[in-house]
Amino acid sequence: MAEAGSNRVPETGAFFQRDRQWHPPAFTPGYKSSVLRSPQKALLSFDNTLSELTGPVFGHAMLGELDNDLIHNFAKPGESAIGERIIVHGRVLDERGKGVSGVLVEFWQANAGGRYRHKKDGYLAALDPNFGGCGRTITGEDGGYAFRTVRPGPYPWPNGPNDWRPAHIHFSVFGNGFAQRLITQMYFEGDPLIWRCPIVGGIRDKAAIEALIAMLDMQSTIPMDALAYKFDIVLRGRRSTLFENRPEGN
Amino acid sequence: MQSLDRLKESPSQTAGPYVHIGLTPNFCGIGGVYERDLGSTMVKGETKGERIELRIRVFDGAGSPLKDALVEIWQADANGLYNSPAELRGTADPNFQGWGRQPTDMETGVCLFQTIKPGRVPFRDARLMAPHISLWIVARGINIGLNTRLYFSDEEKANAEDPILTRIEHRQRVATLIAERQGNTYVFDVHLQGEKETVFFDS
Numbered sequence: 001m002a003e004a005g006s007n008r009v010p011e012t013g014a015f016f017q018r019d020r021q022w023h024p025p026a027f028t029p030g031y032k033s034s035v036l037r038s039p040q041k042a043l044l045s046f047d048n049t050l051s052e053l054t055g056p057v058f059g060h061a062m063l064g065e066l067d068n069d070l071i072h073n074f075a076k077p078g079e080s081a082i083g084e085r086i087i088v089h090g091r092v093l094d095e096r097g098k099g100v101s102g103v104l105v106e107f108w109q110a111n112a113g114g115r116y117r118h119k120k121d122g123y124l125a126a127l128d129p130n131f132g133g134c135g136r137t138i139t140g141e142d143g144g145y146a147f148r149t150v151r152p153g154p155y156p157w158p159n160g161p162n163d164w165r166p167a168h169i170h171f172s173v174f175g176n177g178f179a180q181r182l183i184t185q186m187y188f189e190g191d192p193l194i195w196r197c198p199i200v201g202g203i204r205d206k207a208a209i210e211a212l213i214a215m216l217d218m219q220s221t222i223p224m225d226a227l228a229y230k231f232d233i234v235l236r237g238r239r240s241t242l243f244e245n246r247p248e249g250n
Numbered sequence: 251m252q253s254l255d256r257l258k259e260s261p262s263q264t265a266g267p268y269v270h271i272g273l274t275p276n277f278c279g280i281g282g283v284y285e286r287d288l289g290s291t292m293v294k295g296e297t298k299g300e301r302i303e304l305r306i307r308v309f310d311g312a313g314s315p316l317k318d319a320l321v322e323i324w325q326a327d328a329n330g331l332y333n334s335p336a337e338l339r340g341t342a343d344p345n346f347q348g349w350g351r352q353p354t355d356m357e358t359g360v361c362l363f364q365t366i367k368p369g370r371v372p373f374r375d376a377r378l379m380a381p382h383i384s385l386w387i388v389a390r391g392i393n394i395g396l397n398t399r400l401y402f403s404d405e406e407k408a409n410a411e412d413p414i415l416t417r418i419e420h421r422q423r424v425a426t427l428i429a430e431r432q433g434n435t436y437v438f439d440v441h442l443q444g445e446k447e448t449v450f451f452d453s
Contacts (some may be wrong), residue, residue: 010335010336010338012336012338018259019258019259020394022259023259023394024261024262024263024393024394025393026392026393026394031264031393033390033391034264034392036312036442036443037311037316037389037391037442037443038311038391038393038442038443039396039442039443039447039448039450040443041447041449041450043451043452044449044450044451044452044453045451045452045453046414046417046451047374047453049371049373049374049453050336050337050371050372051324051332051371051384051399052453054337055324055334055336055349056334056347057334057335058288062288064283066283074280074282074283094257095256095258096257097256097257106272107272108272108273116268116271117271117278117280118267118268118270119278119279120267120318121267121268132271132275132280132282132283133271133280134271134272134280134283134284135283136284170263170269172265172273176334176335176336177334177336178384178386179453181322181386181395182259182260182262182395183262183263183388183395184260184263185263185264199263200263203261203263208258208261209261211260211261212260212261212263233260234257234258234259234260235259236259237256237257
């Protein structure tokens, strides 16, 4: 179903094969939770069918005004979340470098003290009554997105006897096809905990880890208000269908 | 030599134990940010098709159901059309988005979807695939989202000729992708490891 009133021809080519050497493998024993939750048999590989090439569309109409403002979307009127105010912005691209427009990006995080608003989180850092920790937005024409939040704190977690997560923001991203679905985490430039984290360490290639570290972006700050970090997210690219084999010919 | 000038996909990282905060905030007690959790209701009165329930559990290698997982499903409408811009064969049921999202229950590990039975969708050649629903599973301990499909036990003939099911080398593993019909409910147990390990996809 082409978008009403749009001249854009939807792309229907198969997605580039996923480079599973670049992603963390399922079994990373340094991250203990993966031990019993990692499939051990070979994955079944096949070229995308319509079931993978298609995916849901989310319209801007679903967004509330404060959905991309974590400083205020859970705060009492006139109040705001405590912490270092930051803007996180970037683009959702595909592996061809094209901006991916109109896709839903969701994010969640701990508060400035490193505490999540979740009954399973027992860390002794205090909850912030004005911070919920979730937000979402939809990318613009060029794949761009932005939101406002506070910088999350690092926190200890039960894995090794003294493991700490680096400060991070979780991202969930849709593309145009269900096979592009991705969840990842954004880290902050200069955080020494990144290189000590067993979850990060599941990624074998240093360049892949660096692809998840957002840079301080002084050109996007708001003076006297908020610092800014730039974080681009790359989804699987799409093959051209120009010369695809078809029984009936092209 | 020139460069291909391609980017690499962002590496996946686990959704972690607090995935609910981001994806189903109302479910975990964070009210007032979003009106409702996205994907929690798939079917309206006007939606065409046979109403069914999916009852899904995800088991770890010790046989315990995951109580902190999140499952998303993606499926065609009753006529086998996807509600997506890349669907060029026709217009899908406007009252059915075809996408759903549910957490596994924090006490029981059960994950329920109220949806409709999808129609058949063609494979890359003209053959029809058996009716199926695509699943994507994330949780703490899962480093990269797991893709698989749910097929239906009462579609024996279609399943027998399905181009994906027929390429599974170890035939006894086909059963890991077939949900068992019990009334209007299809029961689907996903096993992350072990003898009954579900066939997961790389597509």
